[in-house]
Amino acid sequence: xxxxxxxxxxxxxxxxxxxxxxxxxxxxxxxxxxxxxxxxxxxxxxxxxxxxxxxxxxxxxxxxxxxxxxxxxxxxxxxxxxxxxxxxxxxxxxxxxxxxxxxxxxxxxxxxxxxxxxxxxxxxxxxxxxxxxxxxxxxxxxxxxxxxxxxxxxxxxxxxxxxxxxxxxxxxxxxxxxxxxxxxxxxxxxxxxxxxxxxxxxxxxxxxxxxxxxxxxxxxxxxxxxxxxxxxxxxxxxxxxxxxxxxxxxxxxxxxxxxxxxxxxxxxxxxxxxxxxxx
Amino acid sequence: xxxxxxxxxxxxxxxxxxxxxxxxxxxxxxxxxxxxxxxxxxxxxxxxxxxxxxxxxxxxxxxxxxxxxxxxxxxxxxxxxxxxxxxxxxxxxxxxxxxxxxxxxxxxxxxxxxxxxxxxxxxxxxxxxxxxxxxxxxxxxxxxxxxxxxxxxxxxxxxxxxxxxxxxxxxxxxxxxxxxxxxxxxxxxxxxxxxxxxxxxxxxxxxxxxxxxxxxxxxxxxxxxxxxxxxxxxxxxxxxxxxxxxxxxxxxxxxxxxxxxxxxxxxxxxxxxxxxxxxxxxxxxxxxxxxxxxxxxxxxxxxxxxxxxxxxxxxxxxxxxxxxxxxxxxx
Amino acid sequence: xxxxxxxxxxxxxxxxxxxxxxxxxxxxxxxxxxxxxxxxxxxxxxxxxxxxxxxxxxxxxxxxxxxxxxxxxxxxxxxxxxxxxxxxxxxxxxxxxxxxxxxxxxxxxxxxxxxxxxxxxxxxxxxxxxxxxxxxxxxxxxxxxxxxxxxxxxxxxxxxxxxxxxxxxxxxxxxxxxxxxxxxxxxxxxxxxxxxxxxxxxxxxxxxxxxxxxxxxxxxxxxxxxxxxxxxxxxxxxxxxxxxxxxxxxxxxxxxxxxxxxxxxxxxxxxxxxxxxxxxxxxxxxxxxxxxxxxxxxxxxxxxxxxxxxxxxxxxxxxxxxxxxxxxxxxxx
Numbered sequence: 001x002x003x004x005x006x007x008x009x010x011x012x013x014x015x016x017x018x019x020x021x022x023x024x025x026x027x028x029x030x031x032x033x034x035x036x037x038x039x040x041x042x043x044x045x046x047x048x049x050x051x052x053x054x055x056x057x058x059x060x061x062x063x064x065x066x067x068x069x070x071x072x073x074x075x076x077x078x079x080x081x082x083x084x085x086x087x088x089x090x091x092x093x094x095x096x097x098x099x100x101x102x103x104x105x106x107x108x109x110x111x112x113x114x115x116x117x118x119x120x121x122x123x124x125x126x127x128x129x130x131x132x133x134x135x136x137x138x139x140x141x142x143x144x145x146x147x148x149x150x151x152x153x154x155x156x157x158x159x160x161x162x163x164x165x166x167x168x169x170x171x172x173x174x175x176x177x178x179x180x181x182x183x184x185x186x187x188x189x190x191x192x193x194x195x196x197x198x199x200x201x202x203x204x205x206x207x208x209x210x211x212x213x214x215x216x217x218x219x220x221x222x223x224x225x226x227x228x229x230x231x232x233x234x235x236x237x238x239x240x241x242x243x244x245x246x247x248x249x250x251x252x253x254x255x256x257x258x259x260x261x262x263x264x265x266x267x268x269x270x271x272x273x274x275x276x277x278x279x
Numbered sequence: 280x281x282x283x284x285x286x287x288x289x290x291x292x293x294x295x296x297x298x299x300x301x302x303x304x305x306x307x308x309x310x311x312x313x314x315x316x317x318x319x320x321x322x323x324x325x326x327x328x329x330x331x332x333x334x335x336x337x338x339x340x341x342x343x344x345x346x347x348x349x350x351x352x353x354x355x356x357x358x359x360x361x362x363x364x365x366x367x368x369x370x371x372x373x374x375x376x377x378x379x380x381x382x383x384x385x386x387x388x389x390x391x392x393x394x395x396x397x398x399x400x401x402x403x404x405x406x407x408x409x410x411x412x413x414x415x416x417x418x419x420x421x422x423x424x425x426x427x428x429x430x431x432x433x434x435x436x437x438x439x440x441x442x443x444x445x446x447x448x449x450x451x452x453x454x455x456x457x458x459x460x461x462x463x464x465x466x467x468x469x470x471x472x473x474x475x476x477x478x479x480x481x482x483x484x485x486x487x488x489x490x491x492x493x494x495x496x497x498x499x500x501x502x503x504x505x506x507x508x509x510x511x512x513x514x515x516x517x518x519x520x521x522x523x524x525x526x527x528x529x530x531x532x533x534x535x536x537x538x539x540x541x542x543x544x545x546x547x548x549x550x551x552x553x554x555x556x557x558x559x560x561x562x563x564x565x566x567x568x569x570x571x572x573x574x575x576x577x578x579x580x581x582x583x584x585x586x587x588x589x590x591x592x593x594x595x596x597x598x599x600x601x602x603x604x605x606x607x608x609x610x
Numbered sequence: 611x612x613x614x615x616x617x618x619x620x621x622x623x624x625x626x627x628x629x630x631x632x633x634x635x636x637x638x639x640x641x642x643x644x645x646x647x648x649x650x651x652x653x654x655x656x657x658x659x660x661x662x663x664x665x666x667x668x669x670x671x672x673x674x675x676x677x678x679x680x681x682x683x684x685x686x687x688x689x690x691x692x693x694x695x696x697x698x699x700x701x702x703x704x705x706x707x708x709x710x711x712x713x714x715x716x717x718x719x720x721x722x723x724x725x726x727x728x729x730x731x732x733x734x735x736x737x738x739x740x741x742x743x744x745x746x747x748x749x750x751x752x753x754x755x756x757x758x759x760x761x762x763x764x765x766x767x768x769x770x771x772x773x774x775x776x777x778x779x780x781x782x783x784x785x786x787x788x789x790x791x792x793x794x795x796x797x798x799x800x801x802x803x804x805x806x807x808x809x810x811x812x813x814x815x816x817x818x819x820x821x822x823x824x825x826x827x828x829x830x831x832x833x834x835x836x837x838x839x840x841x842x843x844x845x846x847x848x849x850x851x852x853x854x855x856x857x858x859x860x861x862x863x864x865x866x867x868x869x870x871x872x873x874x875x876x877x878x879x880x881x882x883x884x885x886x887x888x889x890x891x892x893x894x895x896x897x898x899x900x901x902x903x904x905x906x907x908x909x910x911x912x913x914x915x916x917x918x919x920x921x922x923x924x925x926x927x928x929x930x931x932x933x934x935x936x937x938x939x940x941x942x943x
Contacts, residue, residue, distance in 0.1 A: 170377035171384050171393075174442070177341050178397035178449060179370040188396070192387045322878075328801035434889065464655035464828065469872035469883035476878060491802060494831070498874035498883075517877065535806035537831025539875045541854045544835065550810065551803045553757055554771050 007196070007272040017268020023261025031078040038071035042228040051244045061246040063237065072228035073250055079229045080258065083144055083222075084209040090148035092202050095155025096194070100186050102156065103163025110160070117153035125150040129212055133221035143222040147212045155201055159194055166190050196273035203266035207259040214255055230254060282316035283354060283452055283485045284340070289313045290348035291335050295559065307558045309335045311509040312349070314585075319452070322479070322486040324500030324517065326493065326532070330558055331506040333489045337455045340487065341373050342366065353453065371401055374446030378458035380438035384430040390441055391426040397448050415444045418481070419474055436467035440474060447478065455487045460495060472499060493536040497521050502591075505529045508558060508566045511585060515592030525594040527551075527571045527602065565597070573598055615646035617790045617822035618667070619686040625662050625671070625846075628678030634893040636662040638846040639683075641920070644790065649816060649823040651837035651854075653830065655869075657890050659846040664794050664826045667692060668710055669700040687790065705732075709783030709821075713795040715775035719767035725778045726751070726763025733785045750781040755811060773804035780811065787819065794826045809836050830873060834858060839926075842866050845891055845901040848920060852927040862923060862934040864906050864941055900932070907942045908933050 011017045030037060039059075046066040054061045060069040102113040120128070132146035166172060167190065175189050216222035217231025225232055230251040237247035291310040294303045310332040317323045327333040338344045340351055342358050351358040353369055361369055377383050384393045391412070398408045413423055419440040430438060439459060446454055456475070460468040476499065478484060490496050496503060497517055504514040505528065513526040524530045531551035538544070551570045556562055562569050568578040577597050585593040588600070596602075625637040637659040644650040652660045665671050667685050669692065685692040688707060695703065704710070712718055719728060726747050733743045751759035754777040767775055776796060783791060793812065797805035813836055816823055825837060833840055833854065841851040842863065850863040861867045871884030888905035891897055900906070900913045912932050920930040 170379055170382045171386075173338075173343050174375060174377065174383055174445070175385075175396070176343055177370060177373065177375045178400065178445070179367050180396065180400050184400065189385050192385070328803060465830065465869055466655060466872045466886040469874070470885045472874065473882045473885060476882065493802075494874050497877060498880075499878060501878070531803055535803045537802075537805075537809075537829065537835045539831065539834060539873055540858050541834045541837075542858075550806055554773060554804065555801075 007269075011268050011272035014268040014271060016264040017272070020261050020263070020265030020268055023257060024265055027077055027081060027258060027261065030074050031081045034074045034078050038068070038074045040068035040071040042072045042075040043067065043226045044071075051240060051247075053244070054246055060250050061244065063233070063244070063247050064240055067226075069233075069247055069250060072233055073230075073254055076228040076230045076233060076251065077254065077258075079140070079223060079227065080210045080213060080254075083140060083147070083213045084206050087144045087147040087151070087209045087213075088202050088205050090144065091152040091205065092155055092198060094148065095152035096159050096191075096198055098152070099156040099159025100163055100190065100194075103160040104167055104182070104186055104190065106164075113156060113160075117156050120150065120153040123150075126212065126215060129216060130219065130221060133216055138221045138224060140223050140227075143213055143216050146216065147209050150212075151205055151208065154205075155198070158197060158201060162194050162197055163190055166193055200266055200270040200273055203262055203269055207262040210258050210262075211255060214251075281319075281355075283319040284317040284487070285352040285355075286316065286336075286340070286349070287314045287352075288349035289336065289339055289346055289351060291332070291339055291344065292347045305559050308509045308561060309558065310339065313506070313509075313511050314349075315504055315511065315514055317453070317485055317487060319485055320479075320483050321501040322488050322499055324496035324503040325487060325489045325506065326491065326496050326503060327506035328491060328532075328555065330508060330555060332509040333506050334457055335509075336506070337375065337457045337487065337489055340453075340455060341370070341375055343375075367401075371449045372452045373455065374449065374451040374453070375455040375457065376439070376442045376446050376459045378461050380435050380442055380462060381430065383438065383442045384445075386430055388429075389426065390428055390430065390433070393430075394426070394441070394445055394448065397445060401449060411448060412444075415448055418447075418478060419444045420470075434467075435463050436470055439463060439467075439471050443471070443474065443478070447482070447484075450482070451484075453485045453487065455489070457489045458491070459488075461490065461492065468495070475499065493521060493533060494539055505532065508555060508561060510566055511595065512567070513592075513594040513596075514585070515589070515594075519589065519592045525588050525592065525599045525602070526596045527573050527598075528567050529594075530602075531570075565595075573602060616643045617646045617648075617687075618644040618824065620663075620667065620683070621686070622683035623663060623666065623685065624680075624682035625659070625666050626680040627662075627676055629894060632894040633680070635846055636893060637666070640843070640846075640848045641683075642841055642848060642851060644822050644824055645839075646789075647816070647820050647822055648838040649812075649825055649836055651825040651827060651833045651840045652843060653827055653833055653840060654843035655828060657845070657893075658843040660826050660843050661794065663843075664792060664824070668704070668708070668792060669695070669697070672697075706786050707789045709786065709788035709791045711776065711779045711783060711791065711793050711796045713798045715772070715779040716767060718779060719775060721766060721768055723766075724763065725765050725767055725770060725775075728767075729763075729778065729782045729785060732782050746785070750784055751778075753784065753815075754778070754781040755807075756781075771804075772800050773808060776800065776808050777811065780808075780815070784815065784819070788821055790822045790824060791816075792824045792826070795828070796825070797832065798827075798829070805832075812836065830869070842869070846893065847901055847930065849902065849930050850928065851920070856924075856927050860927075862927065862929040863902075863931045864908050864933070864937070865902050867941055868907075900930075908937045 044067060049062050049066040050064050052058055052062045058068050058070065060073060063069055098113050102110040128150045129146040132149055133142050136142040136145065172185060172189050175185050213222060214229065214231030217229040218235045220235065223229035223232050233251045234248055241248055289310055290312060293307040293309055295305045295307060296302060297304045313336060325333045325336065339346050346359045353372055356369060358369055394412045395408055398411060416423060421437060421440055425433060425437065460471050463471060479486060488496065488499050500517045502515060503517045503520040505512045505520065505526065507528050512528045513520055513524060520529060521533060524533055534550060553570050556569060564580050565578040565583050568574040571578065575598065583595045583597045585595045587593050621641050623637055623640045626633045626635050640663060654660045666681050671679055671681065681693060729747045729750060730743055733746050747763060748759060751763055756762045756774060756777050762774065770778065797808050800808060809832065812823060827833060837854045839853050840857040842849050844865050850861065850866045857866065861870050868884050868886050872886065874883060886905055891901055899915050900918050903909050903913045910933055918930045918932045920928045922928050923935055
């Protein structure tokens with residue numbers, strides 16, 4: 001797989017890729033080391049300290065229950081990344097599998113799978129996610145299911161069209177002629193040539209998943225208090241937005257930080273791995 | 280002598296679907312009632328222009344696509360309906376080399392991987408695989424240093440020789456060569472053609488050599504088959520078909536083919552008029568008639584069948600006996 | 611045919627491209643003349659520099675598609691040095707007296723306009739009346755022998771077959787009565803029966819319009835069919851130039867001789883083809899002596915140190931080889 005490493009080296013010369021990489025590294029570090037970085041636990045309430053502005057003691061101030069906003073924000077990144085990563089993994093696996101099947105076999109398999117992606121694409125994703133969460137009940141697991149359910153279709157569509165192009169390449173025909181099975185062809189000859197696209201798509205899907213997680217949390221359909229989900233923090237802070245704007249500003253900035261970081265990373269990877277994807 | 284390959288009434292019609300319910304609106308007759316045989320150890324050249332169906336025939340022979348009719352027999356065993364286990368055994372007896380050498384190997388895998396796969400997947404003894412690969416590389420005049428490279432790091436000639444080596448690793452009886460030198464420079468083409476002829480002698484291989492280049496086909500073939508719009512027009516010994524063609528299409532093709540010497544500029548030229556018609560809307564009767572300089576009423580009405588005009592020399596033309604004598608081409 | 615009038619005169623053409631490994635010399639000191647009314651073929655295998663030479667003459671190498679390139683020498687056409695013209699002046703020349711057709715005519719035709727309109731546009735610039743211009747389009751479509759010209763004029767490029775598109779392109783070129791037609795692999799994408807028709811058309815038009823044709827090709831068959839004079843390039847250098855019979859019957863440069871022997875002409879029983887061992891030299895390296903030396907079976911000591919000049923060995927036959935005059939008969943294997 002030298003070509004992927006070569007592409008990564010090339011991406012290393014790309015400024016937006018490097019900035020994105022730095023942002024991603026800082027987020028992962030924050031999530032992993034949350035217990036050590038944050039000065040307080042995310043649920044420690046000191047009512048008398050409630051709604052304090054940023055200070056030396058509480059860097060980002062405190063919320064209406066006197067919890068340390070910085071600690072909650074850092075712990076929140078853990079939720080955002082975990083939910084995002086799991087949801088993206090699920091939608092990638094499901095989307096890529098269906099895309100390979102539809103593209104390789106064509107025929108009725110293709111028609112059924114394409115019909116499903118059309119259905120998904122016909123509905124606004126956030127509305128669909130809200131519907132799924134309402135149906136399954138509020139919990140982080142259900143958020144993951146809802147997000148994966150609304151986002152797999154783009155993987156399927158792109159992997160399918162890539163697969164259709166690859167399956168008629170002489171090297172794939174040659175593999176069939178020398179007795180390779182369908183499974184072997186899909187896994188050994190087609191998948192490795194689709195992986196660069198998948199990496200790019202997954203990187204660009206992560207910020208979308210994070211935004212959807214916080215949106216569902218904000219609506220009370222995802223993580224439940226006292227979990228420091230950024231959406232939960234935002235919805236709790238709404239009441240105090242005039243008296244204590246810092247409680248809502250910092251989670252908002254955090255979301256922007258994640259979206260920006262992963263988009264820069266994804267675009268840098270796209271330029272290096274598969275410039276033809278550029279729209 | 281029993282033929283190695285027997286193709287009879289082979290047919291591949293692609294359906295064209297259109298409309299809301301995707302009903303079949305028309306057929307593309309890519310290959311239509313094609314029959315021929317290839318004897319063990321001989322080279323059959325298959326010539327045709329784009330749309331003639333020559334590459335479709337190759338894919339049907341190896342069952343890379345399924346036939347809609349007819350049969351293909353290899354050593355007497357039916358290929359078109361073979362069950363998976365039998366098919367796997369049959370595949371070992373057939374190899375194929377494609378036109379585009381750059382696209383013939385997995386771009387993300389090293390050459391070594393591409394050469395090991397056919398042996399691994401067919402259950403060869405692991406300990407002997409590397410020796411077999413090295414021996415086959417030597418046969419195509421390549422050294423072991425290429426094994427750790429990626430396909431794009433090789434020249435076109437090297438890539439094509441690796442493709443040949445890979446196709447021969449399973450020791451097939453039949454090798455289908457689909458325009459194997461069309462993408463190569465002249466001097467590289469000569470290299471690959473020489474190797475193919477050497478390998479044929481060394482292993483007693485049978486070739487189906489597909490090309491649009493009459494000079495190449497003349498050089499490698501024992502017999503030649505000419506296809507036009509999915510139909511076999513003429514088949515016979517190479518000298519007969521290419522030096523004294525009996526079918527107007529072959530005559531036109533031979534006259535259109537650039538000569539190998541400027542001295543042949545004054546040769547008699549039967550130029551075919553116009554463009555070939557669409558495969559969806561084929562002419563009635565003889566498929567060549569709209570372009571044929573000799574056409575008569577019968578050609579528009581009745582489809583000509585292949586007829587044996589001389590021992591082993593067949594042509595599908597109503598007028599074959601009455602055509603003006605073609606001028607023999609010197610080479 | 612007037613052999614003394616020159617349609618195009620290329621002098622010391624030198625082209626270098628910038629690559630990650632340094633400057634690559636694609637064309638080295640190439641000089642030749644194309645006479646009025648002749649078909650001059652530039653032949654060679656991939657990487658020999660024939661396409662770069664043609665593109666440089668047509669002004670198609672620019673800062674955008676080849677940043678850091680260098681072009682030296684002169685290309686005289688109608689008393690002008692094409693290499694010193696501005697883009698605007700070059701456009702003027704290209705529109706009038708210099709016609710070009712390419713391997714893939716679909717790239718040169720706009721898919722959004724009908725074929726007839728695109729030819730009309732090329733004519734109407736000449737400030738002739740609209741009706742007159744359309745009449746001329748119909749005439750041109752007839753002249754390039756498009757069947758059913760009325761219907762073809764109304765077709766979009768993608769509705770035409772490859773052969774028809776190439777005819778439309780030729781028609782568009784003829785609209786301006788070019789003195790020189792540059793044809794870069796004009797029939798490579800076509801089937802042989804269609805190729806024969808297009809070659810026939812080029813021959814007929816050359817005779818009727820007395821234009822010169824510069825044919826760039828890798829196919830010796832096409833050369834044998836229509837060329838008057840032939841130049842063979844190898845690794846950026848023009849190695850041999852002669853009339854077509856001289857190249858085919860009496861090639862003098864070892865490279866030309868080996869190429870001729872590598873063409874399949876006979877049957878399997880006539881024996882194996884000649885091959886040329888080795889690879890093209892790295893274009894980024896400065897090579898002393900003859901660039902074909904490493905692959906040449908007839909090389910002598912001086913080949914390693916001194917680059918052979920292109921010299922006339924018999925009238926009209928130029929060869930760049932130290933041993934061309936001395937080595938007769940078969941080349942050693």
